[in-house]
Amino acid sequence: MDQEVFHVRDSRTLKAVAHPLRVRLLGELRANGSATATELAARLGESSGSTSYHLRQLARYGFLEQDPDRRDRRERRWRAIHRFTSWSDVEMAATAEGREAAAFLRRRQLEKLAADVENFERERDLWSEEWVEAAGMSDLVVRLSPATVADLYERVSALFIEAGERDRDDPDARQVSVLLAAHPRRDDPAAGHA
Numbered sequence: 228m229d230q231e232v233f234h235v236r237d238s239r240t241l242k243a244v245a246h247p248l249r250v251r252l253l254g255e256l257r258a259n260g261s262a263t264a265t266e267l268a269a270r271l272g273e274s275s276g277s278t279s280y281h282l283r284q285l286a287r288y289g290f291l292e293q294d295p296d297r298r299d300r301r302e303r304r305w306r307a308i309h310r311f312t313s314w315s316d317v318e319m320a321a322t323a324e325g326r327e328a329a330a331f332l333r334r335r336q337l338e339k340l341a342a343d344v345e346n347f348e349r350e351r352d353l354w355s356e357e358w359v360e361a362a363g364m365s366d367l368v369v370r371l372s373p374a375t376v377a378d379l380y381e382r383v384s385a386l387f388i389e390a391g392e393r394d395r396d397d398p399d400a401r402q403v404s405v406l407l408a409a410h411p412r413r414d415d416p417a418a419g420h421a
Contacts, residue, residue, distance in 0.1 A: 230308060231388070232312070235312060235313070236318065241314055241328040243285065244285065244288070251271055252267055254339075257307045261305060267305075291305050291308060293305060310388075314329060336406060340404065357399075358401075380409070387405055
């Protein structure tokens with residue numbers, strides 16, 4: 228991937244990825260590297276015609292490109308251009324299309340987290356004690372300002388990217404789903420109205 232983050236600025240582009248199959252295709256390519264429409268269809272239980280169409284749409288909006296390192300005259304190999312997608316919820320809230328796309332993607336992140344947790348629980352006995360001990364989540368509640376939350380997102384994301392580079396060749400390393408979430412709570416007795 229050539230760039231770390233695709234900063235989506237318009238609701239039409241965000242809406243292009245806010246589709247059940249497209250978001251799965253993009254996730255597959257980001258997690259597992261380049262693939263053909265046929266390979267992705269087999270992995271996701273879809274038709275190659277459907278995956279091919281949606282891959283072209285993702286490319287049209289700047290999420291994917293043909294893999295320049297792996298040209299195949301018979302079939303295109305696609306790759307993700309960016310590691311992450313980001314957007315401003317304030318900018319997206321300006322249109323109904325943007326609000327709907329951002330809400331869909333947030334729900335998709337939650338669904339993916341729930342699926343990852345359920346898969347881990349189902350396969351817990353297949354993992355080493357070290358992985359069982361390391362895996363998990365936290366539900367901290369702390370008082371923070373919006374600026375601090377934004378700063379923490381940047382710093383924590385950078386730490387995970389750095390750690391991923393460090394562990395790239397470690398035989399014990401596995402893909403790990405990491406979801407960062409921070410939402411203010413109205414039930415904070417010390418807070419007034421925002």
